[in-house]
Amino acid sequence: MDSNQRRRCGSCGIPLSRYNADARCGACQRGLKLAPGFWEDPQVRQALLAWDLGTVCRLVRQHTGLSQIAFARLVSCDQSEVSRLERGQRAIKDRRKLLQWAQILGFPDHLAGPLPAEVTTSSPGHANASYLPVNQMSQGTHQLMLPAGQSITATLLPTLTLPADTFRGNELHLGRSPELTAWTRMPTRALVIGSRLIDGATRYFAVDARHGGQVPPDSTGADSDRLRIPAAYELDDLTYGVLWAVAGFDAALLGDDHVLHRVLPLVAEADLDPVAEALCRRELTAGSLMLVGSQASARYILDRRPFLGEAPVFWTRERSGEEAATWLFFSHKLDYLRRTAPGRPDDGSGRAFCIPEDAVVSSPTHERVLLFLAIALMESFGIRTWITADPSYADTEGFVLMPRQRAVIASWVRAEGVSKLAQTNRTAQLRTFSDAAGHAGAHSVTAADQARERLAATADYLGLDLRWLARRCDQLSGAGTAALAQPRNRLLGLEGLDTACWFVAHQFAEQNR
Known part of the structure; x- marks a missing residue:
């Protein structure tokens, strides 16, 4: 024109x-x-x-x-x-x-270049690169592209897709072959995906390739020569979200293992200078910085927990599934939740989130599922959760507040550098924090007396199908998640995810009957 x-x-x-x-x-x-x-x-x-x-x-x-x-x-x-x-x-x-x-x-039309294309990657030795939806993957070897988040980098997972021989009970069975056996011996993360035509549609079920090399103790006869994939591992927004987060965190932490080995002991001693130095030299990826900042903040709060009274109020900055997934998979955060859980129910303590509507709208479903599960994990420890949708509180620092007395500031989510750590008894700051916590408690979009009702309201606010989610959590709780997404790094774990799935399944048991 x-x-x-x-x-x-x-x-x-x-x-x-x-x-x-x-x-x-x-x-x-x-x-x-x-x-x-x-x-x-x-x-x-x-x-x-x-x-x-x-x-x-x-x-x-x-x-x-x-x-x-x-x-x-x-x-x-x-x-x-x-x-x-x-x-x-x-x-x-x-x-x-x-x-x-x-x-x-107001970018002028004639000056802006073409929008960057969606990331696609291939590497030597693999047939092609594919990106979910998985139902577009043909049988054979592929690389599954897990997209980058704000901090998690894009990850490629080698996959071998094969037709399932049978679907019996709650399992798919795949006949073993030299190719399949070779895949189950891969030391790096890879997936074996079984496909099966069910009710006129092809559905896909994934298992960690290394787990596929293990023969279950109850296998006998011909069954011992088959790879078994639980039906609970069907690839959908729940299992995809789990794989996306675990693979992304794993890649970051394994890639930075040498630097982390040097700096993490110093974080435990509250010495962040070497971490800041490593950050300046760009020795740590953004995914590893999430771990380091989170550990530093948790340690800082735990060291001051005795001075914060019996019922402090926590303000957390996580508002996306990527940020909230740290609660599910960072091992130290599960211990932190145990140690900061309320001593008795309804003691007035709790944890507040600011999740504006635009953050929900712009978030993919698998991230919203992870955010929901992180909130469910907190509720499983008796921690009452509040969500304010008011965007004016979005930049509030993470804090722990003993009303009218003191507060600990501990922010690592979207923080400058590693984390922001401080404590204060200044009246103006305490008033600001009290206002934020009071607003979240009084105007929570998930306000309810019982955890079950709060979780139902959370699912509704996040635009998630609660009936589907409760059923899938029940299935994963029964099968466990280790054979799907066992972390390779020692700083990651699945206990938080398993606990959250169990709690959701237990709270909505009648919907799973």
Whole structure:
């Protein structure tokens, strides 16, 4: 289209982005003052062409004088994310978020490059790379692409897909072959996927390849020569979410094992300087930083727990499945929950979340399932949970509050650096924390007297089918999860996941009959 025919902003006159259906550019709609010539700057044009939002962010702020906090409000994200983007420590890869930024900032159509394609990867020795939905995978060897999150990097899982010989009871049986035997001896994480036509549709069931090499003690005769896959391991949003999180955390921690071996003992002694140094040298991946920051915060709180009274209120910053999955799979967090659980029911303590509606809408189903299970895990320890949807509390620091007396600040989720650790008795800060906790308790979207009702309301708010989720948790609770997603790293575990699944199944047992 000729430049004279392009739609233009009714306020500033610049060509409108093809992503904007309004009469004014996003910048003018939000009162952002950008001179028309700003977009013609060579640095800006190069950044737009590459969809380099970190550079765009920095240049817009230099041009307007906006602070990182003000810019973060403009684009509906955290100041810490803006900081990491500008320093090149984070890149936005989600196409929906890229489009959101394009509309907000008013990217001119003729300057923005093509949107980055979805990530696809292949490697030598494998037939091809595939990405869920699994029902598009043909039989044979593949690489299953598990996409990157905000901190978890993209992970490739080798898969071998075979037709199941039989489906008896609650198991699929696959006949063994030299190829299958070779797969079960792979030292790295890989999946064996059994396919079966059920009720006119092909369904897929996965098992950890190494587990497939084990012969169950109750196998006799011909059964001992078959690989058995529990029907509970059908690939859907629940099992996919589990595999996505475990594989992503595993890859990060195993890749950083040498550095973690050096810095984790220092974290236990509250010495974060070597960790910060490793961060500056980029020796730790974002996934490992989640573990280090979480451990440092947990240790800091536990050391001060005796001074926080019998019924403190906790404020947690997790609002996505990726962030909340740390409760399910980081072994130290399960111990932390046990040690901070209330001494008696309904003592006034609890844990508050801020999960705005836009965070729910933009989250894929498998992440919302993980978020639900993390909340269920807390409820299983008698920890009352509250969820506020008010986005004005989204940037509140993580804290533990003894009302009107003192608070411990311990933030690692979306924190600058490793974590933010402090304690305070300043009246202004205590009032801010009390206001946040009081608002969450008084206006929780999941308010109810019983854990069962709170979990039902949580599932409803997260847009999850509770009947399906309760049934699947019951199935996984019966089968266990080790044969599906056994972690390779010693710092990860499945006890939290198993506990959450059992608790959900127990709370909604009548729906599973």
